[in-house]
Amino acid sequence: GAGVSQSPRYKVAKRGQDVALRCDPISGHVSLFWYQQALGQGPEFLTYFQNEAQLDKSGLPSDRFFAERPEGSVSTLKIQRTQQEDSAVYLCASSLGAGVVYNEQFFGPGTRLTVL
Amino acid sequence: AQSVTQLGSHVSVSEGALVLLRCNYSSSVPPYLFWYVQYPNQGLQLLLKYTSAATLVKGINGFEAEFKKSETSFHLTKPSAHMSDAAEYFCAVSGGINDMRFGAGTRLTVKP
Numbered sequence: 001g002a003g004v005s006q007s008p009r010y011k012v013a014k015r016g017q018d019v020a021l022r023c024d025p026i027s028g029h030v031s032l033f034w035y036q037q038a039l040g041q042g043p044e045f046l047t048y049f050q051n052e053a054q055l056d057k058s059g060l061p062s063d064r065f066f067a068e069r070p071e072g073s074v075s076t077l078k079i080q081r082t083q084q085e086d087s088a089v090y091l092c093a094s095s096l097g098a099g100v101v102y103n104e105q106f107f108g109p110g111t112r113l114t115v116l
Numbered sequence: 117a118q119s120v121t122q123l124g125s126h127v128s129v130s131e132g133a134l135v136l137l138r139c140n141y142s143s144s145v146p147p148y149l150f151w152y153v154q155y156p157n158q159g160l161q162l163l164l165k166y167t168s169a170a171t172l173v174k175g176i177n178g179f180e181a182e183f184k185k186s187e188t189s190f191h192l193t194k195p196s197a198h199m200s201d202a203a204e205y206f207c208a209v210s211g212g213i214n215d216m217r218f219g220a221g222t223r224l225t226v227k228p
Contacts (some may be wrong), residue, residue: 003159004159031214033214040125040220040221041220041221042206042208042218042219042220042221043160043206043218044218045215045216045217048214055214056214091159091160093159093160098214099212099213099214100148100210100213100214100215100216101148101165101167101210101212102167104162105160105162105216106159107159107160107161108159109157109158109159110159
Protein backbone atom coordinates (compact mmCIF):
# COMPACT_ATOMS: atom_id res chain seq x y z
CA GLY A 1 0.00 0.00 0.00
CA ALA A 2 0.98 3.63 -0.33
CA GLY A 3 0.14 4.72 3.18
CA VAL A 4 2.10 4.98 6.41
CA SER A 5 2.51 1.62 8.09
CA GLN A 6 3.43 0.82 11.65
CA SER A 7 4.49 -2.38 13.33
CA PRO A 8 3.66 -4.08 15.49
CA ARG A 9 0.04 -3.01 15.69
CA TYR A 10 -0.21 -4.27 19.24
CA LYS A 11 2.53 -4.75 21.81
CA VAL A 12 2.25 -6.03 25.35
CA ALA A 13 5.31 -5.54 27.52
CA LYS A 14 6.10 -6.30 31.08
CA ARG A 15 7.17 -3.34 33.16
CA GLY A 16 10.89 -2.84 32.78
CA GLN A 17 11.16 -4.35 29.30
CA ASP A 18 12.50 -2.42 26.35
CA VAL A 19 10.31 -2.04 23.25
CA ALA A 20 10.91 -0.87 19.69
CA LEU A 21 8.15 0.50 17.50
CA ARG A 22 8.62 0.83 13.77
CA CYS A 23 7.25 3.35 11.29
CA ASP A 24 7.41 3.05 7.51
CA PRO A 25 6.50 6.46 6.06
CA ILE A 26 5.24 7.14 2.59
CA SER A 27 8.14 6.85 0.18
CA GLY A 28 9.80 10.19 -0.50
CA HIS A 29 8.29 11.97 2.48
CA VAL A 30 10.79 14.30 4.08
CA SER A 31 9.08 14.87 7.41
CA LEU A 32 8.26 12.26 10.01
CA PHE A 33 6.47 12.79 13.31
CA TRP A 34 5.82 10.61 16.35
CA TYR A 35 2.86 11.23 18.63
CA GLN A 36 1.63 9.59 21.81
CA GLN A 37 -2.11 9.18 22.27
CA ALA A 38 -3.26 8.21 25.74
CA LEU A 39 -6.69 6.66 26.21
CA GLY A 40 -9.41 9.25 25.74
CA GLN A 41 -6.96 11.96 24.71
CA GLY A 42 -5.75 13.53 21.52
CA PRO A 43 -2.32 12.86 20.06
CA GLU A 44 0.58 14.61 21.77
CA PHE A 45 3.75 15.48 19.88
CA LEU A 46 6.85 13.50 20.75
CA THR A 47 9.47 14.19 18.11
CA TYR A 48 10.07 15.36 14.53
CA PHE A 49 12.53 14.34 11.83
CA GLN A 50 13.40 16.09 8.62
CA ASN A 51 15.07 13.39 6.58
CA GLU A 52 17.54 11.77 9.00
CA ALA A 53 17.90 14.82 11.24
CA GLN A 54 15.94 14.89 14.47
CA LEU A 55 15.06 18.57 14.60
CA ASP A 56 12.73 18.54 17.58
CA LYS A 57 12.55 16.08 20.45
CA SER A 58 10.96 18.40 22.93
CA GLY A 59 7.94 16.16 23.42
CA LEU A 60 9.80 13.04 24.51
CA PRO A 61 8.63 12.53 28.10
CA SER A 62 11.87 11.16 29.52
CA ASP A 63 15.32 9.96 28.57
CA ARG A 64 13.87 6.44 28.35
CA PHE A 65 12.40 7.46 25.00
CA PHE A 66 14.66 7.49 21.97
CA ALA A 67 13.85 7.83 18.27
CA GLU A 68 15.96 7.46 15.18
CA ARG A 69 15.65 7.64 11.42
CA PRO A 70 19.15 6.77 10.25
CA GLU A 71 18.58 6.70 6.49
CA GLY A 72 15.84 9.24 6.28
CA SER A 73 13.07 6.73 5.68
CA VAL A 74 12.09 4.11 8.29
CA SER A 75 11.98 5.34 11.86
CA THR A 76 12.09 3.49 15.16
CA LEU A 77 10.81 4.72 18.50
CA LYS A 78 12.46 2.91 21.37
CA ILE A 79 11.26 2.94 24.94
CA GLN A 80 13.60 1.58 27.56
CA ARG A 81 12.53 0.16 30.92
CA THR A 82 8.85 0.59 30.12
CA GLN A 83 6.51 1.87 32.81
CA GLN A 84 2.74 1.55 33.10
CA GLU A 85 2.31 5.22 32.25
CA ASP A 86 3.87 4.48 28.86
CA SER A 87 0.73 2.56 27.87
CA ALA A 88 -0.75 4.44 24.92
CA VAL A 89 -1.16 4.36 21.18
CA TYR A 90 1.94 5.60 19.40
CA LEU A 91 1.19 7.29 16.10
CA CYS A 92 3.55 8.01 13.28
CA ALA A 93 2.86 10.55 10.55
CA SER A 94 4.77 11.64 7.49
CA SER A 95 4.50 14.57 5.11
CA LEU A 96 6.04 15.43 1.78
CA GLY A 97 7.67 18.68 2.81
CA ALA A 98 8.62 20.59 5.91
CA GLY A 99 6.02 22.44 7.96
CA VAL A 100 2.64 21.13 9.10
CA VAL A 101 0.51 23.93 7.73
CA TYR A 102 0.99 23.47 4.01
CA ASN A 103 2.13 19.85 4.02
CA GLU A 104 -0.57 17.38 4.98
CA GLN A 105 0.43 14.85 7.57
CA PHE A 106 -0.53 11.28 6.71
CA PHE A 107 -0.98 9.13 9.77
CA GLY A 108 -0.35 5.46 10.30
CA PRO A 109 -2.82 3.27 12.21
CA GLY A 110 -0.68 3.36 15.35
CA THR A 111 0.88 0.85 17.70
CA ARG A 112 -1.07 0.16 20.86
CA LEU A 113 1.39 -0.43 23.69
CA THR A 114 0.19 -2.00 26.90
CA VAL A 115 2.61 -2.22 29.80
CA LEU A 116 1.65 -4.69 32.49
CA ALA B 117 1.58 28.72 23.09
CA GLN B 118 -1.42 27.27 21.34
CA SER B 119 -4.16 24.95 22.55
CA VAL B 120 -7.63 23.80 21.60
CA THR B 121 -10.61 22.75 23.68
CA GLN B 122 -13.26 20.49 22.25
CA LEU B 123 -16.59 20.89 23.96
CA GLY B 124 -18.30 17.56 24.43
CA SER B 125 -16.43 14.27 24.43
CA HIS B 126 -19.48 12.52 22.95
CA VAL B 127 -22.07 13.81 20.52
CA SER B 128 -25.01 11.76 19.28
CA VAL B 129 -27.21 12.74 16.35
CA SER B 130 -29.84 11.04 14.26
CA GLU B 131 -29.15 10.18 10.66
CA GLY B 132 -30.02 13.17 8.52
CA ALA B 133 -29.68 15.67 11.37
CA LEU B 134 -27.21 18.53 11.62
CA VAL B 135 -23.77 17.69 12.96
CA LEU B 136 -22.09 20.35 15.11
CA LEU B 137 -18.76 19.63 16.80
CA ARG B 138 -17.34 22.48 18.84
CA CYS B 139 -13.74 23.64 19.05
CA ASN B 140 -12.33 26.73 20.72
CA TYR B 141 -8.70 27.73 20.40
CA SER B 142 -6.17 29.73 22.31
CA SER B 143 -3.21 31.15 20.47
CA SER B 144 -0.70 33.93 20.98
CA VAL B 145 -0.14 34.16 17.22
CA PRO B 146 -2.54 33.94 14.27
CA PRO B 147 -3.54 30.29 14.35
CA TYR B 148 -3.72 27.63 11.74
CA LEU B 149 -6.59 25.28 12.56
CA PHE B 150 -7.37 21.76 11.51
CA TRP B 151 -10.02 19.09 11.85
CA TYR B 152 -9.08 15.42 11.63
CA VAL B 153 -11.27 12.30 11.64
CA GLN B 154 -10.23 8.93 13.02
CA TYR B 155 -12.14 5.80 12.10
CA PRO B 156 -11.62 2.64 14.19
CA ASN B 157 -8.28 0.97 13.53
CA GLN B 158 -7.30 3.66 11.04
CA GLY B 159 -4.99 6.62 11.10
CA LEU B 160 -6.13 10.20 11.46
CA GLN B 161 -7.29 11.75 8.21
CA LEU B 162 -7.37 15.46 7.48
CA LEU B 163 -10.91 16.79 6.96
CA LEU B 164 -10.10 20.46 6.44
CA LYS B 165 -7.81 23.27 7.53
CA TYR B 166 -7.88 27.03 7.99
CA THR B 167 -4.81 28.95 6.85
CA SER B 168 -6.03 32.56 7.06
CA ALA B 169 -7.58 32.67 3.62
CA ALA B 170 -11.37 32.23 3.60
CA THR B 171 -12.97 32.03 7.03
CA LEU B 172 -15.45 29.39 5.85
CA VAL B 173 -13.53 26.27 4.96
CA LYS B 174 -15.00 23.35 3.09
CA GLY B 175 -13.57 19.89 3.51
CA ILE B 176 -14.13 16.34 2.48
CA ASN B 177 -17.29 14.30 3.03
CA GLY B 178 -19.52 17.38 3.15
CA PHE B 179 -17.96 18.89 6.28
CA GLU B 180 -17.19 22.56 6.72
CA ALA B 181 -15.90 24.80 9.49
CA GLU B 182 -15.99 28.53 10.10
CA PHE B 183 -13.16 30.48 11.70
CA LYS B 184 -14.56 33.11 14.07
CA LYS B 185 -11.81 35.22 15.57
CA SER B 186 -14.18 37.14 17.85
CA GLU B 187 -15.32 33.88 19.41
CA THR B 188 -11.97 32.07 19.11
CA SER B 189 -13.90 29.20 17.60
CA PHE B 190 -13.57 26.77 14.72
CA HIS B 191 -16.67 24.60 14.92
CA LEU B 192 -17.18 21.71 12.50
CA THR B 193 -20.56 21.23 10.84
CA LYS B 194 -22.31 18.99 8.36
CA PRO B 195 -25.92 19.64 7.31
CA SER B 196 -27.03 16.01 7.24
CA ALA B 197 -25.37 13.20 9.18
CA HIS B 198 -24.74 9.85 7.58
CA MET B 199 -24.11 6.59 9.35
CA SER B 200 -20.61 6.53 7.89
CA ASP B 201 -19.77 9.77 9.75
CA ALA B 202 -19.57 7.88 13.05
CA ALA B 203 -15.97 8.33 14.20
CA GLU B 204 -13.69 10.30 16.51
CA TYR B 205 -13.03 13.89 15.49
CA PHE B 206 -10.04 15.95 16.57
CA CYS B 207 -9.51 19.67 16.35
CA ALA B 208 -5.90 20.86 16.19
CA VAL B 209 -4.02 24.16 16.17
CA SER B 210 -0.60 25.14 14.92
CA GLY B 211 1.40 28.30 15.30
CA GLY B 212 3.37 27.30 12.22
CA ILE B 213 6.47 25.28 11.41
CA ASN B 214 6.08 21.80 12.95
CA ASP B 215 4.08 22.45 16.07
CA MET B 216 0.59 20.94 16.23
CA ARG B 217 -1.57 20.60 19.33
CA PHE B 218 -4.64 18.38 19.31
CA GLY B 219 -7.80 18.53 21.34
CA ALA B 220 -9.04 15.57 23.36
CA GLY B 221 -11.45 14.52 20.64
CA THR B 222 -15.21 14.17 20.21
CA ARG B 223 -16.77 10.83 19.48
CA LEU B 224 -19.69 11.18 17.07
CA THR B 225 -22.44 8.57 17.14
CA VAL B 226 -25.08 8.52 14.40
CA LYS B 227 -28.38 6.85 15.24
CA PRO B 228 -30.53 5.32 12.49
